[in-house]
Amino acid sequence: MKSERLSRSGRVVAFHWQSWEPVEIAWNDGVIASIASAPQNARPETWIAPALFDLQINGYGGVDFQKEDLTTEELRRAARALRRDGCARFFLTLVTSEWNGLLARLRHAKARRDADPELRAAIAGWHIEGPFISGVKGFVGAHPPEHVSDPDPGKICALREATGSDPVLLTLAPERAGAMDAIAHAVSLGMTVFGGHSDASGAQLDAAVARGLTGFTHLGNGCPQALDRHDNILWRVLERPEILASMIPDTIHVAPAPFRVLHAARGGRNLIYTTDAMAAGGAPPGRYSFGKTMLEVGADQIVRLPGASNFAGSALTPAQGVFRSAAMLRRPWQECWMRFSTAAAEAVGCRAGLRVGEPADFCLIRPSGGPSPAALETWFRGELYETAD
DSSP, rough: OEEEEEESSHHHHHEEETOEEEEEEETTTTTEEEEOOOOTTTOOOOOOEOEEEEEEESEETTTEOTTTTHHHHHHHHHHHHHHHTTTEEEEEESSOHHHHHHHHHHHHHHHHHHOOOOHHEEEEEOOOOOOOOSSSSSTTSSSSSGOOOOHHHHHHHHHHHHTTSSSSEEEOOOOOOTHHHHHHHHHTTOOOEEEESOOOHHHHHHHHHHHHHOOOTTTSSSOSSSSSSSSSSHHHHTOTTSEEEEOOOOSSOOOOOHHHHHHHHHEEEEEEOOOOOOOTTOOSSSSEEETTEEEEEEOOOOOEEEOSSSSSOOOHHHHHHHHHHHHHTOOOOHHHHGGGGGGHHHHOOOOSSTTTTOOOOOOEEOOOOOSSSEEEEEEEEEEOOOOOO
């Protein structure tokens, strides 16, 4: 995995993740300058693909984004740990909490991000998951039920005021009072709206789509373990192919067999991946904070409330997500990479890809044939970051 590099400029020869052909890619000042067929005698050992993009990061590398006093250094540490694991850009995610406290944390995180060039490039936007979700046990998940609430136009405006012109993803339950007006208002302000932590009926989902809802957050999670086998939120979302579904591809949140069935039902289309990682992502087993809650992570990477059986976020790394999804689907990893990079970015109005004129954010991958790459390098704005082996 060697390339020529000088002052955020360089070139590399590798197999292209989509064409499977050897290509030579050059970049100058952190921007892709050319993509061409490699010399005929080229024998690359690695593959090149766009850096991964995660639209739901609650924390990473031991850093909890739900903290009230996040520092710039903590945010940098989380962003660098994500780059080590293949993800160059992400949506910083805040979950259900007391409303004024949530707004204060959002403003604080944005101020830290706006003041730092590295963070401005890495934190592509904001995901607000709650408090406008179902408060029903099972559907509320690990969110504090005492803080869930109905949306209203004033709160939607407050989110836009706090985030400025940045991309925003809002996850809400369409069945909540006022949700339809909130969806339309959020969309009119340039936000992307997904359903999630929801038991919306089919009619409610249709009405939400008509008002601008485009996706559903971590399908297969944020719902009870026991569901009506004939009529449940999974079937309602799946039979509406216009609703893009995000999934957590860790083999834990959605087991391999239903993971394959969900893909088959969609023909592999309109599906994207996220880690939904919290502070334990890319970090060793142990206890980690998630706002005011302490969570326990075992060697199996399962995140739980101590003594409880339900899941509470994940410790998955983005690169693991690609290779685990490929193993579950029994398909080449290249087919899964798109759902964790270009498709994920496009779902929230962002761009990602290997194109001339785009930032030189890419990964060099040496596959292993297993659930993780043998070696991975992430290049961010044309510079090489820590290698994960």
